[in-house]
Amino acid sequence: MITSTIRRRRPFSAGRFTSWVYVALILLITVFPFYWMLRTAFSNNRALATNPGSFLPVDFTLGAFRRVIGLATASESLAEGGSGASLQLGPYILNSVIYATVSTVSIVFFSALAAYAFSRLQWRGRELMFGLFLTALMVPGILTLLPNFVLIKDLGLLNTFAGMILPGALFSAFNIFFLRQFMLGMSNEIEEAAIIDGAGRLRIFFGITLPMTSGPIITLSILGFITAWNDYFWPLLVTNDESVRPLTLALAVFKQSSPQAAPDWSGLMAATLVAALPMLVLFLAFGKRIVNSIGFTGLK
Amino acid sequence: MHSPAHRNDGRLAWILIAPALVGFIVFAVYPTLRGIYLSFTNFRVLSPPSWTGLDNFVRLIHDDVFWGALGVTVYFVVLSVVIGMTFSLVTAVILHRLNASTLVRGMVILPFLISGVVAATTWSWMLDSQLGIINMLIEKLTGSPILFLGSRSWAIPSIALISVWKSMGYNAIIIFAGLQTIPSTVYEAGRIDGASEVKMFRYLTLPLLRPILAMVLILNVIGSFQVFDIVAVTTKGGPANASNVLQMYIYQKAFGQFDFGYASTMSLALFAMLIVITFLQMRLTRASQTDTN
Numbered sequence A: 001m002i003t004s005t006i007r008r009r010r011p012f013s014a015g016r017f018t019s020w021v022y023v024a025l026i027l028l029i030t031v032f033p034f035y036w037m038l039r040t041a042f043s044n045n046r047a048l049a050t051n052p053g054s055f056l057p058v059d060f061t062l063g064a065f066r067r068v069i070g071l072a073t074a075s076e077s078l079a080e081g082g083s084g085a086s087l088q089l090g091p092y093i094l095n096s097v098i099y100a101t102v103s104t105v106s107i108v109f110f111s112a113l114a115a116y117a118f119s120r121l122q123w124r125g126r127e128l129m130f131g132l133f134l135t136a137l138m139v140p141g142i143l144t145l146l147p148n149f150v151l152i153k154d155l156g157l158l159n160t161f162a163g164m165i166l167p168g169a170l171f172s173a174f175n176i177f178f179l180r181q182f183m184l185g186m187s188n189e190i191e192e193a194a195i196i197d198g199a200g201r202l203r204i205f206f207g208i209t210l211p212m213t214s215g216p217i218i219t220l221s222i223l224g225f226i227t228a229w230n231d232y233f234w235p236l237l238v239t240n241d242e243s244v245r246p247l248t249l250a251l252a253v254f255k256q257s258s259p260q261a262a263p264d265w266s267g268l269m270a271a272t273l274v275a276a277l278p279m280l281v282l283f284l285a286f287g288k289r290i291v292n293s294i295g296f297t298g299l300k
Numbered sequence B: 001m002h003s004p005a006h007r008n009d010g011r012l013a014w015i016l017i018a019p020a021l022v023g024f025i026v027f028a029v030y031p032t033l034r035g036i037y038l039s040f041t042n043f044r045v046l047s048p049p050s051w052t053g054l055d056n057f058v059r060l061i062h063d064d065v066f067w068g069a070l071g072v073t074v075y076f077v078v079l080s081v082v083i084g085m086t087f088s089l090v091t092a093v094i095l096h097r098l099n100a101s102t103l104v105r106g107m108v109i110l111p112f113l114i115s116g117v118v119a120a121t122t123w124s125w126m127l128d129s130q131l132g133i134i135n136m137l138i139e140k141l142t143g144s145p146i147l148f149l150g151s152r153s154w155a156i157p158s159i160a161l162i163s164v165w166k167s168m169g170y171n172a173i174i175i176f177a178g179l180q181t182i183p184s185t186v187y188e189a190g191r192i193d194g195a196s197e198v199k200m201f202r203y204l205t206l207p208l209l210r211p212i213l214a215m216v217l218i219l220n221v222i223g224s225f226q227v228f229d230i231v232a233v234t235t236k237g238g239p240a241n242a243s244n245v246l247q248m249y250i251y252q253k254a255f256g257q258f259d260f261g262y263a264s265t266m267s268l269a270l271f272a273m274l275i276v277i278t279f280l281q282m283r284l285t286r287a288s289q290t291d292t293n
Helices: A014-041 A063-068 A074-079 A089-119 A126-138 A142-154 A161-169 A173-184 A188-196 A201-212 A214-230 A233-238 A247-257 A265-299 B009-038 B055-061 B064-097 B102-108 B116-126 B133-142 B155-180 B184-192 B197-225 B229-234 B246-256 B260-292
Strands: none
Touching: A014 A063, A014 A265, A014 B064, A014 B102, A014 B116, A014 B155, A063 A074, A063 A265, A089 A126, A089 A161, A089 A173, A089 A201, A089 A214, A089 A247, A089 A265, A089 B009, A126 A173, A126 B009, A126 B260, A142 A161, A142 A233, A142 B009, A142 B246, A142 B260, A161 A233, A161 B009, A173 A214, A188 A201, A201 A214, A201 B009, A214 A247, A214 A265, A214 B116, A233 A247, A247 A265, A247 B116, A247 B229, A265 B102, A265 B116, A265 B155, A265 B197, B009 B260, B055 B260, B064 B102, B064 B155, B064 B197, B064 B246, B102 B155, B116 B155, B116 B229, B155 B197, B155 B229, B184 B197, B197 B260, B229 B246, B246 B260
């Protein structure tokens, strides 16, 4: 990537000052809701109503977290202004982990296989097939949603991980396109040397091509995991059973079951925090990588 | 072309693309064709579809709720895309000019990492008419709270703001990456010619950035047309259909009333609109490419 930062050391200027004020404001708007989640999650829901504007947790308690991971009894929950209902987030977290991990690993792996065929192998029909795959990039998802639901239902896969994962686990035009770009740019020499040494194609793929493509593969994995972890619509369509439903759905159900008059805001914010936590950890671990990935995928 | 090393490539290639090909045919091509077919049928899931010709399309033309939902959706798309693109562009340009660190850029994309459900829940708390922090400030300033998600006039603007909050940083980072590809010599030349910052933005940055901007714009339009999770969590289409976006209406028809045939017809209509937009995007991008070369 060519960098062209127009860096010139300049003394204080009104324009620079305004720019920094703007950035500070944007960052404040970006980060404040996360702080407000935290502050509310550690508050006592009953006490919250008396002091809603406090910038620190009101009557600090871990009660909200206990409620959403199912540790609090109904009476404890009511005493802190909960609805009495508790949420067992544990199993939902596990479901989300399974859904996001299997989806991501599978789609990246199968895309890498296809990308290899479209870049390093020479065969008749290669360009035609690739062009055909690319048309899928232009088609928005809306039309396939209902028929895919019917198909999953006909296959008897409603309420199963297979039903949630399968439609997106095999084919992604974007992933194939993205990985192919990298593989096209790899030099032939290493591969040819390996062939002379008697390595088969598959050994070359697993031993040379795949490791050399690890950068873009990690990029796609991170982006895929974020998307799957946050997915709401498809799991909503194909599941109605708690045993497979991911966290996003549990949260939405919990939000809807919270009484309209006096919602359990502390509990809700504790639950949203738990739901967002893996992404925040991912951000702490791979922040720079995520930023670069997003920029990079955008450029194609 | 076919060196000995590539002798057996053909067979292996088909084996390698087999999973993707199966996924493509079973979960992309077949459902697309089936979706088109279903839109010409009366299909209520439990019994097989029966061909009804253009009935669904006639019904669509006379369905006021559909046109209402289309209007609401277009209103949402325009609001969220105009506000979102403006802030994304300004933020990207400023971050670029200030040479902001990866940390700052990273913080901007935080909302992109969380789900629409989390964002919607958090904002419905902050916008709450009684205890919400935003309404507390508004009440201090104006004396009365705003029923953000509960009022007909505020529902869509509120949802648009949540959506902009969530996606702004993501778009800004893509535009930022686009800015980085512009060679600095272009700006040096501009400066020698005595161009002001504003002029350089207008006559250098914007034209050179057009392919990226066109792409971000279209991705946002297509995404916004299919908005669902924020609406589902905040208003469920209410009050009185004020935020009943197309995807919500399709969902209700299909899964509330099991009217899959008609829901498919609406999907096809939405699909057709998005195809037209995608086509326009390609024209737009191509036009700008010849423009800058």
